[in-house]
Each structure stands twice: as structure tokens, then as C-alpha cells.
Amino acid sequence: MSTSHRFIIEVVDQKTGCVIDEVPFEVDRLELLCAQLMINPAAFDPGLHYELDEDDIMRIKTALKVDITRGQSQSSIYLRGRRPVDDLPYKVHTNRELILMLARSKPLAAYVEDHPRVTVHEVIPESAFEPYVVSGRFVKREKLYPGSDGVAGVRNGAHRSIRRVLYAQREEAWRIDAYLLLHETAVYSGWNEGFERMEGTLLGYEQWQNDAYIEMTRARRQK
Numbered sequence: 117m118s119t120s121h122r123f124i125i126e127v128v129d130q131k132t133g134c135v136i137d138e139v140p141f142e143v144d145r146l147e148l149l150c151a152q153l154m155i156n157p158a159a160f161d162p163g164l165h166y167e168l169d170e171d172d173i174m175r176i177k178t179a180l181k182v183d184i185t186r187g188q189s190q191s192s193i194y195l196r197g198r199r200p201v202d203d204l205p206y207k208v209h210t211n212r213e214l215i216l217m218l219a220r221s222k223p224l225a226a227y228v229e230d231h232p233r234v235t236v237h238e239v240i241p242e243s244a245f246e247p248y249v250v251s252g253r254f255v256k257r258e259k260l261y262p263g264s265d266g267v268a269g270v271r272n273g274a275h276r277s278i279r280r281v282l283y284a285q286r287e288e289a290w291r292i293d294a295y296l297l298l299h300e301t302a303v304y305s306g307w308n309e310g311f312e313r314m315e316g317t318l319l320g321y322e323q324w325q326n327d328a329y330i331e332m333t334r335a336r337r338q339k
Contacts, residue, residue, distance in 0.1 A: 122140065123149070123195060124195070124197075125141065125176075125193060125194070126195075127191050127193055128192045128193070129190065130191060132214045133241045134211060134213070135212050137185070139182060139184055141182045148180070149180065153172060153175075166195045166196070167193070168194065168195055173193060201332070204325075206328065209320070213283075214241065214245060216320070217283065222319070223285050223319075224282065224285075224319050225245075226295055227280070229279050230279075231260060245283055249283070253285075254284065254285065254286065255283070256283050257281075258279060258280065258282070259279070259280050262277050294314075295315070298314055299315075313330065
């Protein structure tokens with residue numbers, strides 16, 4: 117019995133770094149997709165994002181019959197493996213935060229990264245958010261958690277800290293303190309479904325969306 121491999125093509129706006137469109141597709145043979153990307157199947161990692169150039173896009177369109185539309189000139193195209201959250205009955209905010217906040221449909225965005233950063237690339241889209249912080253439209257807060265306090269751990273043989281960066285609509289700035297308190301409390305009490313729901317609500321998800329997410333995580337734990 118053949119196993120279908122599921123993927124997502126993402127169109128990313130270069131100015132905001134946000135996903136503005138996506139195309140799901142499936143392939144029966146991973147080797148066929150890798151041939152279009154000119155990647156050895158043994159080296160292919162579905163957990164990574166692969167940026168596609170025009171030749172990649174044309175080969176995938178032709179060989180796999182995937183309808184990829186760039187959407188606008190200032191955009192990039194990426195390929196990634198499908199994740200459990202892609203099966204939720206709504207779009208998660210991840211990689212869409214700035215566009216949602218500019219539309220005022222998201223009150224708070226939260227990011228986390230290793231400190232010092234382990235990559236030269238910007239993990240948190242601070243440069244994209246910065247003009248709106250400078251103008252006063254968004255409030256920014258960052259907090260560093262040393263590795264010795266139990267929040268961060270040992271990675272690659274070295275103690276690393278965790279840096280949290282949060283952005284809120286100016287009138288929703290209270291959510292920053294609430295979000296930080298939630299996660300700092302969870303360090304001592306442990307994470308639970310109540311905290312999960314509170315986090316989702318602070319980030320701007322509706323209760324039915326929290327319900328669906330919690331049900332998904334509960335089902336995955338039971339597998």
C-alpha cells in the first residue's frame with residue numbers, strides 16, 4: 117500500500133515576511149518531488165522550508181500538476197511538509213502575525229528564539245515590525261530568560277538563554293504582562309489545557325478555535 121506525502125507551497129510577502137497564500141498538494145512518490153527540486157531523496161527533510169526559484173516552480177507545475185501562482189512580484193515561494201496544524205478548521209497565526217495585526221484582527225504576537233541566536237538569519241521579524249513600533253502603533257517588549265533559571269536548557273553542549281519578544285496593539289498592551297505571567301507561572305506549575313486556552317485567547321484566537329486546537333493536541337497525546 118503506497119503512502120501519500122503531503123506538502124504545502126507557501127507564497128510569502130517579502131515586505132512583511134507573512135504567508136499570503138498557500139497551495140496544498142500530495143505526491144505518492146517522494147522521489148518524484150525530489151527530482152523536480154534536484155535534491156537527493158536521502159537528504160530531503162520535510163521539516164525544512166525550501167525556497168523555490170522560477171525553474172523549480174515550473175518543474176513542479178509541469179510534473180506534479182500543482183497550480184502555483186506567485187500572487188505579486190514582491191513575494192517568495194517556499195515548499196514545506198504538511199503539519200498537524202494544517203488540518204485545523206482555521207488558519208493558525210504563525211507566519212501571518214504582522215498582516216493580521218495590521219488588519220487589527222490580532223491583538224498580540226509572541227516570538228521566542230535562542231540567545232545568543234544560533235543562525236545569522238533573523239528568527240524574529242523585528243525589522244518588519246520596527247516601523248510600527250517607532251510610529252507608536254504597536255508596543256514592543258522583550259525579556260531574556262537565562263539558561264540557569266530552568267526556562268532554557270543545554271543545547272549543542274552549551275547553556276543557552278531564551279529571548280521572548282512580544283508585540284501588542286497599543287490599546288492591548290496589557291496582554292504582554294498577562295502573557296509573560298502565564299508562561300512564568302507554567303515554569304513552576306507545568307503547562308496544561310487551561311494555560312493553552314488562556315494563551316490562545318491572549319493571542320487573539322476565538323474560543324471555538326481554542327477548542328479545536330486543544331482537541332488536536334489531546335488526540336496526538338493519546339496516539
